[in-house]
Amino acid sequence: xxxxxxxxxxxxxxxxxxxxxxxxxxxxxxxxxxxxxxxxxxxxxxxxxxxxxxxxxxxxxxxxxxxxxxxxxxxxxxxxxxxxxxxxxxxxxxxxxxxxxxxxxxxxxxxxxxxxxxxxxxxxxxxxxxxxxxxxxxxxxxxxxxxxxxxxxxxxxxxxxxxxxxxxxxxxxxxxxxxxxxxxxxxxxxxxxxxxxxxxxxxxxxxxxxxxxxxxxxxxxxxxxxxxxxxxxxxxxxxxxxxxxxxxxxxxxxxxxxxxxxxxxxxxxxxxxxxxxxxxxxxxxxxxxxxxxxxxxxxxxxxxxxxxxxxxxxxxxxxxxxxxxxxxxxxxxxxxxxxxxxxxxxxxxxxxxxxxxxxxxxxxxxxxxxxxxxxxxxxxxxxxxxxxxxxxxxxxxxxxxxxxxxxxxxxxxxxxxxxxxxxxxxxxxxxxxxxxxxxxxxxxxxxxxxxxxxxxxxxxxxxxxxxxxxxxxxxxxxxxxxxxxxxxxxxxxxxxxxxxxxxxxxxxxxxxxxxxxxxxxxxxxxxxxxxxxxxxxxxxxxxxxxxxxxxxxxxxxxxxxxxxxxxxxxxxxxxxxxxxxxxxxxxxxxxxxxxxxxxxxxxxxxxxxxxxxxx
Ligand SMILES: *[C@@H]1O[C@H](CO)[C@@H](O)[C@H](O)[C@H]1NC(C)=O
Ligand SMILES: *[C@@H]1O[C@H](CO)[C@@H](O)[C@H](O)[C@H]1NC(C)=O
Ligand SMILES: *[C@@H]1O[C@H](CO)[C@@H](O)[C@H](O)[C@H]1NC(C)=O
Ligand SMILES: *[C@@H]1O[C@H](CO)[C@@H](O)[C@H](O)[C@H]1NC(C)=O
Numbered sequence: 001x002x003x004x005x006x007x008x009x010x011x012x013x014x015x016x017x018x019x020x021x022x023x024x025x026x027x028x029x030x031x032x033x034x035x036x037x038x039x040x041x042x043x044x045x046x047x048x049x050x051x052x053x054x055x056x057x058x059x060x061x062x063x064x065x066x067x068x069x070x071x072x073x074x075x076x077x078x079x080x081x082x083x084x085x086x087x088x089x090x091x092x093x094x095x096x097x098x099x100x101x102x103x104x105x106x107x108x109x110x111x112x113x114x115x116x117x118x119x120x121x122x123x124x125x126x127x128x129x130x131x132x133x134x135x136x137x138x139x140x141x142x143x144x145x146x147x148x149x150x151x152x153x154x155x156x157x158x159x160x161x162x163x164x165x166x167x168x169x170x171x172x173x174x175x176x177x178x179x180x181x182x183x184x185x186x187x188x189x190x191x192x193x194x195x196x197x198x199x200x201x202x203x204x205x206x207x208x209x210x211x212x213x214x215x216x217x218x219x220x221x222x223x224x225x226x227x228x229x230x231x232x233x234x235x236x237x238x239x240x241x242x243x244x245x246x247x248x249x250x251x252x253x254x255x256x257x258x259x260x261x262x263x264x265x266x267x268x269x270x271x272x273x274x275x276x277x278x279x280x281x282x283x284x285x286x287x288x289x290x291x292x293x294x295x296x297x298x299x300x301x302x303x304x305x306x307x308x309x310x311x312x313x314x315x316x317x318x319x320x321x322x323x324x325x326x327x328x329x330x331x332x333x334x335x336x337x338x339x340x341x342x343x344x345x346x347x348x349x350x351x352x353x354x355x356x357x358x359x360x361x362x363x364x365x366x367x368x369x370x371x372x373x374x375x376x377x378x379x380x381x382x383x384x385x386x387x388x389x390x391x392x393x394x395x396x397x398x399x400x401x402x403x404x405x406x407x408x409x410x411x412x413x414x415x416x417x418x419x420x421x422x423x424x425x426x427x428x429x430x431x432x433x434x435x436x437x438x439x440x441x442x443x444x445x446x447x448x449x450x451x452x453x454x455x456x457x458x459x460x461x462x463x464x465x466x467x468x469x470x471x472x473x474x475x476x477x478x479x480x481x482x483x484x485x486x487x488x489x490x491x492x493x494x495x496x497x498x499x500x501x502x503x504x505x506x507x508x509x510x511x512x513x514x515x516x517x518x519x520x521x522x523x524x525x526x527x528x529x530x531x532x533x534x535x536x537x538x539x540x541x542x543x544x545x546x547x548x549x550x551x552x553x554x555x556x557x558x559x560x561x562x563x564x565x566x567x568x569x570x571x572x573x574x575x576x577x578x579x580x581x582x583x584x585x586x587x588x589x590x591x592x593x594x595x596x597x598x599x600x601x602x603x604x605x606x607x608x609x610x611x612x613x614x615x
Pocket of ligand 2: 103104105106107131133134137
């Protein structure tokens, strides 16, 4: 029976014990049931290393082992009622969590834990490609672990042993489902990414769809369902192009798109037989999509398929409720083993080692900037001045200093309580160090931040040599979705429109007794989340923030003295362009390392060790 909404009474007491020993317990909450259908999908994306789950957040505290148990029970349900279940993962599996980043080499324990989940369709993300060695890990580990499932429709790699350029994996996959024998044609794409190391080649989507293999794959009319998975935002131009190319060959075959990259829960309809879902980030969400009305061999059905979606909060309460099981009956032996393997790796990597204890939460996008709860106010008012103030140039020469960093350097919130080695990787996994341009006139320095933060003609002018500062390059990824949608022409949801406006607050309608969490509004409505939550406000933050040592903000445009302009290396090209735009002759050759070996992350942990003692 399919209920659009049903508040399940939480009579079972056994859901609460999360599997990672130090994770917080899930809480009871009103749940919407899974709209189970004939073809069902579970979708993860942008996992970024979070196989241990979110130890400090009840809504997301289940781990990869629990997800393995969950999928096992739903497969059994599909086998029992003759439906099918397929698992999808759309890339950015690595970088952003100590379980991956904390080992040397990175990912030492990761792949052997990850591979225990049986995944039917898999594709690559941009994060697997920044470094040559991480893409080689894909070639040597993930692709062989998922030989049948991994699809690389537009990605080649140079095989380091043979020295030859080859597709990373099969270009497409045709298979029939286990129970209904539905014939599925599937593709796995990456958006038109250009920041990859030189051992991989991302073929732009416009070119990929002209390849012979793509046309041949689509010339097969004996297909019941086309599944496009990819590390692509579902409102980005790339998916529009693929959709149109498929529709040119298959005017009415049902298509399901699974997207990622922009870290949002989202769902939209391309036409009556084609939909797209995006399933969040960091193992907070398991996306669920079901399709009814497709029959094997009946490609010319007169009825349109029926699609339904749900975003599952990844915790044991949800998992137990959706499977009808409890603490004793839910975990499978494999699930338990994997949870144990995660705990063991975390302990070997000492991820629970404390640097200090946060007295209160600090947020990336859940608090306005500036404000007491903004992670950026904390950085600008406390961490950066204190730590940059220790640089030898400031100490010995008393140099007045202006510091600029991009907000995208902070990836995740800090919660009240222990700040561990693990937290460090979550909050700021980047390795960019500080550099500076010495002795910039204060009256020039005073204008740099505004230039980096304003939109329109100034930034475009700066980009005359091809290095335009695009907002999406420097802000937290959660802000990217709306920006991309603006450019693609795909309709935006209300939520995305609102959140792309600067510093706009979404409505605050707090229902009593609901806990704060996702309140997704997508093109199918407001009933997508499995768990009913009260709304969390989301605030856009500027591209960059600034702090000073030895001189007060705002800088005085009539001040005739100079400052050292310090910045994190990531924004160097834009800083230099801004200085040129403001009339200086600065080039990259004028920049120098500052506090060598120290990253933003190091400054943060040094500060925390000194200031946030645990009680
Ligand atoms: C879990 O479910 C099983 C089977 O329905 C039941 O026997 C058992 O008592 C339940 N355990 C808990 C802790 O609720
Ligand atoms: C890649 O190489 C760097 C530098 O040697 C190392 O720190 C890192 O752990 C390596 N990463 C992977 C995924 O092997
Ligand atoms: C690729 O990059 C590496 C490291 O930056 C460099 O040593 C190598 O020469 C480059 N290869 C090509 C073909 O450009
Ligand atoms: C779980 O781990 C135990 C002990 O290492 C092993 O004997 C068992 O085969 C494993 N079970 C599964 C399903 O992997």
